[in-house]
Amino acid sequence: MSKASKETAPRRGRPSLARVKAIEAAIVTSARAMFFTDGFDGVAMEQVATQAGISKGTLYARYPSKEALFKEVIEATIRDWAEEASGEDYLLNDSIEERLRHHARTIAQWLFRPDVIALQRALQGVQERFPQLARTMYKTGYLYIVELIAADIVNAGKRDGIPARDPLRIARMLVAAIAGYQAQESFRGHVSDEEMADYAQGVVSMLMAARRDW
Numbered sequence: 124m125s126k127a128s129k130e131t132a133p134r135r136g137r138p139s140l141a142r143v144k145a146i147e148a149a150i151v152t153s154a155r156a157m158f159f160t161d162g163f164d165g166v167a168m169e170q171v172a173t174q175a176g177i178s179k180g181t182l183y184a185r186y187p188s189k190e191a192l193f194k195e196v197i198e199a200t201i202r203d204w205a206e207e208a209s210g211e212d213y214l215l216n217d218s219i220e221e222r223l224r225h226h227a228r229t230i231a232q233w234l235f236r237p238d239v240i241a242l243q244r245a246l247q248g249v250q251e252r253f254p255q256l257a258r259t260m261y262k263t264g265y266l267y268i269v270e271l272i273a274a275d276i277v278n279a280g281k282r283d284g285i286p287a288r289d290p291l292r293i294a295r296m297l298v299a300a301i302a303g304y305q306a307q308e309s310f311r312g313h314v315s316d317e318e319m320a321d322y323a324q325g326v327v328s329m330l331m332a333a334r335r336d337w
Contacts, residue, residue, distance in 0.1 A: 149175040150182060151199045154192050159241035163193060163249045190253050193245075197256065200242060201263040204233070219279035219334075223327045226272050227301060231323035234305045235316060269294045276337070287337035293330065300326045 153174035157166045168189055172182040186192040208229055215222055233239050242260075250257035272294035280286035287293055301323045308314045330337075 146175070146177060146181065147185070149177065150185065150192070151196060155196045155200060158193060158196055158245050159238065162245050163189070168192070190256065193249075193253075193256055194259050197242070197246075197259050198263055200238070201260075201267065204239075205267065208233075217279070217282060219275060219283070220327065220331050222275045222279070223272070223297065223330065224324060226268070226275075227297060227323040227327050228320060230268070230298060230301045231305075231319045232316070234302065234319065265298070269298055272297060285334060285337075289337070293337050297326060297330060 150171065154166070154171045157171060157174065166189070168182060168186075169179055171192065172179045175182070182192075186195065211225070211229075215225055246257060246260055269291060273290040276287050276290040276293055280290075301319075304322050305314060305319060308318075
């Protein structure tokens with residue numbers, strides 16, 4: 124029996140907080156791996172329960188449908204990514220150019236991560252049937268980074284005396300320019316890390332050149 128199975132195996136009495144957390148972690152970890160590998164339609168709730176080492180009843184008590192489980196996987200994955208990305212925040216200074224370059228570099232790098240690509244593919248297969256799942260990704264993923272960048276722009280305006288009229292618009296332009304380049308150029312073939320990084324930094328250079336028009 125695996126460590127996860129031992130931690131989630133049924134026991135008598137009310138479950139401890141540690142066991143509840145272990146069950147939740149096992150469910151999300153198992154479901155994420157399966158969704159990312161087999162896609163939404165290729166996964167059955169019974170398979171997730173078996174992989175997590177719990178009963179179907181325990182799984183359905185927490186997630187009444189596969190859509191609800193996938194929604195939790197999206198939100199948990201975004202939380203994990205945000206925590207990982209914030210690990211380099213201590214390297215940042217107050218320069219808005221340096222902060223934008225940091226965000227651009229991070230976006231360019233993460234677009235090629237296997238887990239990011241896997242989540243995007245899984246979502247593409249269900250977004251027409253379950254638009255609420257796409258909205259979850261939009262709110263917790265896309266808007267998270269947009270609002271983070273916009274906050275940096277607002278704070279820079281206060282420090283430098285060059286306030287932006289529409290910080291969210293500038294943040295959206297930065298994210299969309301990088302993500303859009305990757306999406307469109309990939310149709311011609313592989314886009315290298317170096318090409319992506321160079322383009323992302325070029326976007327920042329153009330934005331900085333037009334800062335007083337923000």
